[in-house]
């Protein structure tokens with residue numbers, strides 16, 4: 001293998017740049033040429049490809065977002081579009097491709113690996129942490145710390161006004177961000193899809209904690225597939241209990257910002273591991289970190305198998321919210 005490509009796809013995540021940087025350095029270390037593909041699969045279809053060298057990746061380790069830019073490209077589900085993308089890479093002589101992204105990216109990558117001669121290696125990059133085959137995804141740690149900073153600020157105003165707040169966090173269909181930011185932020189209640197709570201149960205718990213003497217409370221709400229749903233929940237709680245509340249939706253703020261040390265280190269390790277996997281002749285796999293060891297997981301498993309929330313963290317959260 002002489003030439004490889006790298007792209008970022010789906011929602012951006014802090015640490016993607018650190019991963020690109022590490023992959024480029026590892027490629028150069030192994031005398032490989034490495035090319036960047038702009039805007040994920042869309043750029044692959046359009047042939048938007050350029051050489052990466054040390055100069056391009058200078059001073060990016062601390063930057064959020066992705067210098068390669070990203071896109072959600074439903075057109076990649078079409079076989080003709082994928083063939084066009086493969087053709088564009090093969091014309092340059094690219095034989096291996098690194099995909100940094102989440103489940104949507106890996107669905108495309110699974111098809112790509114089975115259809116073409118290009119070797120495909122995935123790297124988990126999404127704030128959601130919802131990828132099977134790795135303890136953490138690149139960007140998750142930064143996102144929960146960003147959410148935590150917001151929760152801490154809201155606690156100040158909640159306490160001052162003796163108010164109930166609903167803080168909605170991202171996470172796609174999962175509660176990873178909600179669970180960990182909720183524990184760290186001392187949330188009084190947690191609404192996550194993995195352990196659904198009926199509105200009546202939520203109300204009786206809130207009534208109980210206010211009866212016990214609390215004057216303010218924060219409920220962390222995972223967005224699930226209904227971003228903005230917190231407004232409806234707040235209204236239902238008001239109807240049943242009379243509690244006035246405020247809603248704060250953190251939204252895309254969670255996707256930006258300087259990556260934490262944890263994300264930079266994880267991204268650096270996985271960027272190196274991805275290039276190594278290509279050198280070793282692997283394809284159709286994702287590199288991840290499990291118990292601090294690099295592991296390879298078939299790309300198909302990363303989105304077909306469901307990653308569970310950490311049971312111990314769920315128990316911790318439940319106990320602290322009693």
Ligand code: F6P
Nearest residue numbers: 011102126127128170171172255
């Ligand atoms: O997958 C990352 C994520 O930020 C999810 O948490 C969120 O549901 C989604 O992307 C938002 O996507 P978009 O940027 O397309 O609005």
